Amino acid sequence: MNAYGSQSMAAPLRRVLMRSAANAMRGADRAQWHYGAGFEPARAARQHAALADLVAASGATIEWIDDGEDGLSDSVFTHDPSLMSDHGAIILSMGKALREPEPALHEQTYTRLGVPILGRIEAPGQVEGGDCVWVDARTLAIGRGVRTNQAGIQQMANLLTPHGIDVLGYDLPLWHGEEACLHLMSVISPLADDLALVYAPLLPAAFYQLLKARGIGLVEGDADEFFASNGLSLNVLPTAPREVIAVAGFPKTKAAMEAAGCVVKTFEADALCIACEGGPTCLTRPILRQ
Numbered sequence: 136m137n138a139y140g141s142q143s144m145a146a147p148l149r150r151v152l153m154r155s156a157a158n159a160m161r162g163a164d165r166a167q168w169h170y171g172a173g174f175e176p177a178r179a180a181r182q183h184a185a186l187a188d189l190v191a192a193s194g195a196t197i198e199w200i201d202d203g204e205d206g207l208s209d210s211v212f213t214h215d216p217s218l219m220s221d222h223g224a225i226i227l228s229m230g231k232a233l234r235e236p237e238p239a240l241h242e243q244t245y246t247r248l249g250v251p252i253l254g255r256i257e258a259p260g261q262v263e264g265g266d267c268v269w270v271d272a273r274t275l276a277i278g279r280g281v282r283t284n285q286a287g288i289q290q291m292a293n294l295l296t297p298h299g300i301d302v303l304g305y306d307l308p309l310w311h312g313e314e315a316c317l318h319l320m321s322v323i324s325p326l327a328d329d330l331a332l333v334y335a336p337l338l339p340a341a342f343y344q345l346l347k348a349r350g351i352g353l354v355e356g357d358a359d360e361f362f363a364s365n366g367l368s369l370n371v372l373p374t375a376p377r378e379v380i381a382v383a384g385f386p387k388t389k390a391a392m393e394a395a396g397c398v399v400k401t402f403e404a405d406a407l408c409i410a411c412e413g414g415p416t417c418l419t420r421p422i423l424r425q
């Protein structure tokens with residue numbers, strides 16, 4: 136099967152790219168990778184396997200990037216080195232220097248799978264997948280921050296505008312600093328095409344106004360849980376509209392999603408997500424949503 140295509144954040148997830156944490160994270164140095172005290176490679180690997188079980192149980196086919204002890208610990212966060220469109224994959228260019236080898240891993244995997252490459256973001260351009268949000272099939276919002284720059288956003292526009300897609304850039308705040316991970320997707324998780332979980336105080340104001348103008352309902356994530364989890368309470372993966380996978384331990388955020396009609400499944404992720412600054416969305420790169 137070489138089916139691909141995704142210009143929605145929440146259409147049913149059919150096929151997704153992941154990388155096991157078992158070998159990738161095994162020897163990672165906490166300080167070098169900017170991981171928190173809770174990082175524990177063996178526990179992170181078990182938690183990653185539990186997420187993969189939930190993803191598979193949703194009916195999605197997982198395509199695995201070749202496992203290997205290449206020391207690329209962050210390569211488990213497959214959302215970031217490539218973006219999928221209905222016209223093929225876009226190979227991205229990382230803002231975090233330690234992650235620079237990862238886009239090549241994605242390109243090799245797409246080639247093996249027979250998924251076409253639409254184009255590449257090239258240095259000095261930088262775009263990470265976590266900064267990209269499909270507002271609808273014709274509108275891609277991109278957060279401009281420490282991981283994604285204007286040169287990268289312009290290259291993305293050059294690739295997608297010919298396909299009728301508007302690419303809109305929005306400035307992100309610095310928040311915890313240049314070493315930390317704050318993507319646009321750190322402050323919004325789409326739950327359905329017309330519904331998103333947000334931490335509104337950190338949303339770019341013009342992006343907030345766009346969401347409202349497009350009629351997208353906003354569910355407010357609980358502020359205490361957002362801060363306690365370093366933002367990961369908000370990082371929620373839709374496997375279908377209003378069917379989501381979230382990190383366990385944030386009952387107020389979960390209840391808010393349920394009140395908005397969502398079915399929420401959770402997995403323990405202290406060693407994998409809270410410690411390493413990436414949640415279930417970040418651990419998955421959708422190849423096909425339809």
Ligand SMILES: NC(=O)NCCC[C@H](N)C(=O)O
Binds near residue numbers: 416417
């Ligand atoms: N899309 C995401 O928010 N990805 C999280 C990536 C976490 C990883 N430790 C990083 O700093 O890049």
